Amino acid sequence: MSDSGPVIDVRGLVKTFGSTRALDGLDLRVERGEVHGFLGPNGAGKTTALRVLLGSVRADSGHARVLGRDPWRDITALHAQLAYVPGDVALWPNLTGGEVIDLLGRLQGGHDPARRARLLEMFELDPTKKSRSYSKGNRQKVALVAALASHAEVYLFDEPTSGLDPLMEEQFRRCVHELKADGRTVLLSSHILSEAEALSDRISIIRAGVVVETGALSDMRHLQRLAISAETEHELHGITDVPGLGDIVLEGNHLRCSVEPAHLAELLSHLTAAGIKTLESHPPTLEQLFLSHYGVTVDEDATAHA
Amino acid sequence: MPEQSAGWATTLRLALRRDRIMLTSWVIGLAATAGLSAAATVDLYPTEESRVAAADTINSSAAVVALYGRVYDPTSLGAVSMIKLTALGAAIVGIVMLFVAIRHTRGDEEPGRLELLTGGRLGRQAPLTSTVVLVSGASAALALLTAAANTAAGLPWQGSLAFGLGWGVTALVYGAVGCVTAQLSESSRNARGLGLGVIAATYALRAVGDLADPTPGAMSWLSPVGWNQQLRAYAGDRRWVLVLPLLASVGLVLTAYAMRSRRDLGAGLRADRPGPSAGSLGSVGGLSWRLQSRVFLAWAVGFVVFGAILGSLASSVDKLLTSPAMRDFFEKIGGTAGLVDVFLGAEVAIIAAVAAAYGVSAAERLRSEEVEGRVEPLLATSTTRVRWASSHYAVALSGSAALMVLAGLSIGASASASLGDWSQLGRVLVAALVQVPAVWVVTSLVLLLFGWLPRFTVAAWGLLVSFVLLGEFGALWKLPEWLRDVSPLRHAPTLPVTSSAVLPVVVLTLVAALVSAAGYLGWHRRDLTN
Numbered sequence: 027m028s029d030s031g032p033v034i035d036v037r038g039l040v041k042t043f044g045s046t047r048a049l050d051g052l053d054l055r056v057e058r059g060e061v062h063g064f065l066g067p068n069g070a071g072k073t074t075a076l077r078v079l080l081g082s083v084r085a086d087s088g089h090a091r092v093l094g095r096d097p098w099r100d101i102t103a104l105h106a107q108l109a110y111v112p113g114d115v116a117l118w119p120n121l122t123g124g125e126v127i128d129l130l131g132r133l134q135g136g137h138d139p140a141r142r143a144r145l146l147e148m149f150e151l152d153p154t155k156k157s158r159s160y161s162k163g164n165r166q167k168v169a170l171v172a173a174l175a176s177h178a179e180v181y182l183f184d185e186p187t188s189g190l191d192p193l194m195e196e197q198f199r200r201c202v203h204e205l206k207a208d209g210r211t212v213l214l215s216s217h218i219l220s221e222a223e224a225l226s227d228r229i230s231i232i233r234a235g236v237v238v239e240t241g242a243l244s245d246m247r248h249l250q251r252l253a254i255s256a257e258t259e260h261e262l263h264g265i266t267d268v269p270g271l272g273d274i275v276l277e278g279n280h281l282r283c284s285v286e287p288a289h290l291a292e293l294l295s296h297l298t299a300a301g302i303k304t305l306e307s308h309p310p311t312l313e314q315l316f317l318s319h320y321g322v323t324v325d326e327d328a329t330a331h332a
Numbered sequence: 333m334p335e336q337s338a339g340w341a342t343t344l345r346l347a348l349r350r351d352r353i354m355l356t357s358w359v360i361g362l363a364a365t366a367g368l369s370a371a372a373t374v375d376l377y378p379t380e381e382s383r384v385a386a387a388d389t390i391n392s393s394a395a396v397v398a399l400y401g402r403v404y405d406p407t408s409l410g411a412v413s414m415i416k417l418t419a420l421g422a423a424i425v426g427i428v429m430l431f432v433a434i435r436h437t438r439g440d441e442e443p444g445r446l447e448l449l450t451g452g453r454l455g456r457q458a459p460l461t462s463t464v465v466l467v468s469g470a471s472a473a474l475a476l477l478t479a480a481a482n483t484a485a486g487l488p489w490q491g492s493l494a495f496g497l498g499w500g501v502t503a504l505v506y507g508a509v510g511c512v513t514a515q516l517s518e519s520s521r522n523a524r525g526l527g528l529g530v531i532a533a534t535y536a537l538r539a540v541g542d543l544a545d546p547t548p549g550a551m552s553w554l555s556p557v558g559w560n561q562q563l564r565a566y567a568g569d570r571r572w573v574l575v576l577p578l579l580a581s582v583g584l585v586l587t588a589y590a591m592r593s594r595r596d597l598g599a600g601l602r603a604d605r606p607g608p609s610a611g612s613l614g615s616v617g618g619l620s621w622r623l624q625s626r627v628f629l630a631w632a633v634g635f636v637v638f639g640a641i642l643g644s645l646a647s648s649v650d651k652l653l654t655s656p657a658m659r660d661f662f663e664k665i666g667g668t669a670g671l672v673d674v675f676l677g678a679e680v681a682i683i684a685a686v687a688a689a690y691g692v693s694a695a696e697r698l699r700s701e702e703v704e705g706r707v708e709p710l711l712a713t714s715t716t717r718v719r720w721a722s723s724h725y726a727v728a729l730s731g732s733a734a735l736m737v738l739a740g741l742s743i744g745a746s747a748s749a750s751l752g753d754w755s756q757l758g759r760v761l762v763a764a765l766v767q768v769p770a771v772w773v774v775t776s777l778v779l780l781l782f783g784w785l786p787r788f789t790v791a792a793w794g795l796l797v798s799f800v801l802l803g804e805f806g807a808l809w810k811l812p813e814w815l816r817d818v819s820p821l822r823h824a825p826t827l828p829v830t831s832s833a834v835l836p837v838v839v840l841t842l843v844a845a846l847v848s849a850a851g852y853l854g855w856h857r858r859d860l861t862n
Contacts, residue, residue: 125611
């Protein structure tokens, strides 16, 4: 294992299931100590990519290294330094959450009991309950506690917050920040832009089995546009003259559009002049990004490559 | 109740859609089995004398009576030809319908598929209602097709109708048993295990009743398989007996409804208590044993109890030799000791097939753990694939071997007690042990399928049923030797165990090892799937 190279190094990865190309020449680089967001809509190939990195499935072609090791052949040595939380956590119904956490902990080489207790408290998880009575969110917490209590080099999270409420999501973010402060490497798959944005140093956007964009989010100006929806008292004139505007839909006094943050003030002065009645602004969803950036909807994308 | 069953037609259509091939082929296959067997025996016993002679041999062999029951009219071709299918056939018909009933109740509830549906306009009892309709329809179809097949094969239509109806109502009863065990257990695997236990228990009850004096004893009347025999198709056609299974089915189905209305979706009848907050499990081996130990212990109790019942029947071998000519004949060829060997050997062979069923069901865990997504988190730790698979496979292999030891001890002790001859204990134990490699070969087929054709892992059950059918009907259907030799169970040595047993034991052990190695290789190389 070389300390200088990237922790995850994937080049030209291809994986097909029958006639479906789940990964179609995927490239991914995650540096040491980095929190990397792995972003894409459902069915884009995120989970398949993670499963290749885990050694659960074997790639048809291409190059994949985690900590300098081949995840298919050096699987045992690699897994001693790796923690993983699946997107859909299944547990043994008649074991309690505490028993599952301890089992996974021992198989990973031992947990720190203090850390385990603290995580249980943070996530408000009752470890005496049988797994069959846990909700999806609580099952996810079991897997999160087991993974976070271990001392791994690399953490792979597959949509880890999909079953958590906002409060628990916040706790998860705190844990990821701690991992980062500790110098650990995290690969976090998500289909929620804001989650990846809040946590990641860099992100890679995957679409139809290919990474279409990678880098720091601040470098991706086009991804930073705000989605605006406004209603004014008077009719809006000359709105198209405002620079940095896109996706404009103007219906009488209703305006929907996207705007670059640098030009937000100009847009607002225009709207104020026309008498703002309502104004909503939010970061674009992944779906909107795909629509504006690639000219396809997520659904079309998924069916085109299914 | 009616509003609680709202939407049952929808779930019925769904069930028919999912089962259209499997259920249809089972019903046709079973009816064809009856018809083929009937056709084969029509040629085998052309004269009344030949039939009476065959029936005499059957009725005077305790082993045959314990396994298949009696011929109630020695002159009747139908009664002689359908003897195995009246008992063993009825049990197999029952197993099929038991599985169907569980598949559409608990089997759908477990992975949350039903929850997806009950979000729509579906009453709480709808899945149960549609399952009852499905099972009733399939049983009726089986009854009519079987009656038609036997009539076509040359047996009288009145008897064939009784026989077909007998199968139909037996299928219905065990389907209803499945509806109840599905409510009692939280997983379909446990529901199937419990249901198979009921079938085995009722089968053993009738064995006791059939060997009782005077026959049939009360025990025969406590068993659906016993009812099917006492229907006496082709030997009096006592159609009133059909009322018993029908009443029992109604009672069981009502019980299932009452149980379902008292529990939540996904839950069993017993509520969960809090467990330990910390665990002592530290290895996948410990986990597998924890997951499988309760089921194993239930099987172990069953093996000991059934072994004791079967063994105690050994003393009736003598009593059944009623005709002086028969007694004379056996004394000339070496006395009744040989008969006792045949009897005990047959029991050990049957129990070996049941132990193979345990091995298959324990090894099937490999696939269900994978499908349910519980393997990946374990394999993301330092646990290797081979190590994880071995943890469950070891339970299957050592568990089935332990069951054979228990069966050998139990049958042996109880036979020794009933015969007053304690030398039987060791002989029966050895006879049970030499069956273990054949049981392992059957079990290893699960690993082979799991490694190379994971989606077809469940086909191991079909292989096991085929091996049993080959053993029971291979000769009757005049199948070629090589085909009958396919069944590993055929190669296990039987009583008296001599030095000639060494070769088959060694060869079967090697085959099991090779098949296992091939299975491991496939598992090591393939992608995880679900």
